[in-house]
Amino acid sequence: xxxxxxxxxxxxxxxxxxxxxxxxxxxxxxxxxxxxxxxxxxxxxxxxxxxxxxxxxxxxxxxxxxxxxxxxxxxxxxxxxxxxxxxxxxxxxxxxxxxxxxxxxxxxxxxxxxxxxxxxxxxxxxxxxxxxxxxxxxxxxxxxxxxxxxxxxxxxxxxxxxxxxxxxxxxxxxxxxxxxxxxxxxxxxxxxxxxxxxxxxxxxxxxxxxxxxxxxxxxxxxxxxxxxxxxxxxxxxxxxxxxxxxxxxxxxxxxxxxxxxx
Ligand code: NAD
Numbered sequence: 001x002x003x004x005x006x007x008x009x010x011x012x013x014x015x016x017x018x019x020x021x022x023x024x025x026x027x028x029x030x031x032x033x034x035x036x037x038x039x040x041x042x043x044x045x046x047x048x049x050x051x052x053x054x055x056x057x058x059x060x061x062x063x064x065x066x067x068x069x070x071x072x073x074x075x076x077x078x079x080x081x082x083x084x085x086x087x088x089x090x091x092x093x094x095x096x097x098x099x100x101x102x103x104x105x106x107x108x109x110x111x112x113x114x115x116x117x118x119x120x121x122x123x124x125x126x127x128x129x130x131x132x133x134x135x136x137x138x139x140x141x142x143x144x145x146x147x148x149x150x151x152x153x154x155x156x157x158x159x160x161x162x163x164x165x166x167x168x169x170x171x172x173x174x175x176x177x178x179x180x181x182x183x184x185x186x187x188x189x190x191x192x193x194x195x196x197x198x199x200x201x202x203x204x205x206x207x208x209x210x211x212x213x214x215x216x217x218x219x220x221x222x223x224x225x226x227x228x229x230x231x232x233x234x235x236x237x238x239x240x241x242x243x244x245x246x247x248x249x250x251x252x253x254x255x256x257x258x259x260x261x262x
Contacts, residue, residue, distance in 0.1 A: 004230075004255060006212065006241050008085065011184040012092060016082060017200055018099040018106070021189020021215055025076040025235040028069060028103055030189075049162040052127070056146045056155050063158040064141035067121045070102070071139065075109035078188065078238040083110035085242050096178035100190060100197050102160045115174045117167065117197060123159035128152055135159040167196065179203040186212045186241075189234045192223050201225040214238065230255050 008014065020030035031043075045051050046062040075083070086095050087110070096113045097106050102121040106114045125135035126149040133151045140147070147156040161167055175197075179185075185204035192198045192213070201211050205225035213219050213226040214237055230237055 004241070005243075006184070006186070008089075008093075008184075008242065011210075012094065013178075013181045014093065014095040014184045014186075015178050015182045015200075015204065015209075016095070016097045017185070017187040017190060017197060018082075018097060018101060019188070019190025019194075019197075020101060021191075022078050022099075022234045022238075023073070023076070023101055023103050023105055024189065024216075025078070025233065026073040026103075026105060028073055028101075028105075031191075044163070047163050049165040052155075052157055052162060056127075056157070057142075059162075060142040060146055060158070063121060063160070064143050066102075067139070067158070068141055070104060070121055073103065073105065075105045076235045078234040079105050079109035079111075081239040081242050082106065086111050086113065096174075098175045098178060098197070098200065100194060113178075115171060115178065117161075117171050117175060119158075119160035119168075119171075121158055121160055124156050125159040126152065126154055127157045128154035172196070175200065176203070179207070182207055182209045184212075185209045186214060187226070188214045188238060190215065191217075192219050198223065214241065228255065228257060 020028070024030055046059050052059045082097060083106070089095055094113070096115060097111050098115045098117055099106055100118050102116065102118055104120050104122045122137055123135045124138035124147070126133040128149065131149055131152040131154060133149055148154070149156055179200055182204045185201055187201060190197070201223060202225045205211050211225055211227045213229045214234060215231060216233060218231055219226060219229060230241060
């Protein structure tokens, strides 16, 4: 039977963009999609940078819960497939995982080339821009009081990008550097609606990369820069796509060409 597979040996500079869908099978809920949390008003409020300024303890309570959930979660088959791919590359091949996730599961699976575009809930940092305290790995849960910076006394905060906040320039630079010579771009488990990450495929497309979308739900005509779409669960699809191949009659897996292929 004919199988569809991405033959990684053909590519030199591979970029994966991952979103919440890749971690759904690890028990971390997505914002959008069938099981999505997006409409939860509390979640929206506690994910806003403005709320941290007015109610830092509420924000800490919420993100402490998220920290505990992420710490208890385990990388799933999709994370593990990306980690084993990185280990199998030739010296002339490079792979970067740009993730919008804050759960740390790519690193825990074993990937080293990871850009945590929206930061990490595993780290804590000072809320003052002028303080030189480095973000640090922190397992503590702050539910009773807001922790203070040992250097300057300002509030400490989770090292994540909240709504209405800028992406740290170093994250943008690292992502754009990876995309600058990319010849294969695969987005996994992202709704493709969160700017600026949803624009990365355009960078890759303009560099003539092959562009592939892997998700539970179709992208529709939202983004014209993807050439191929594979629909199914990331934890089932990614190991097949990068490993043994997807059977032509893929069961719950659907493949189709997108506008970028024309
Ligand atoms: P999203 O929540 O907007 O979209 C998730 C997408 O994943 C949806 O399109 C959904 O159809 C798809 N999906 C759900 N289950 C899937 C599965 N098993 N396999 C494949 N696809 C699946 O996520 P987003 O676009 O990544 O961005 C929203 C923001 O939410 C991000 O900035 C991210 O920081 C944050 N977020 C992170 C986590 C995490 O760290 N795990 C979880 C929730 C939200």
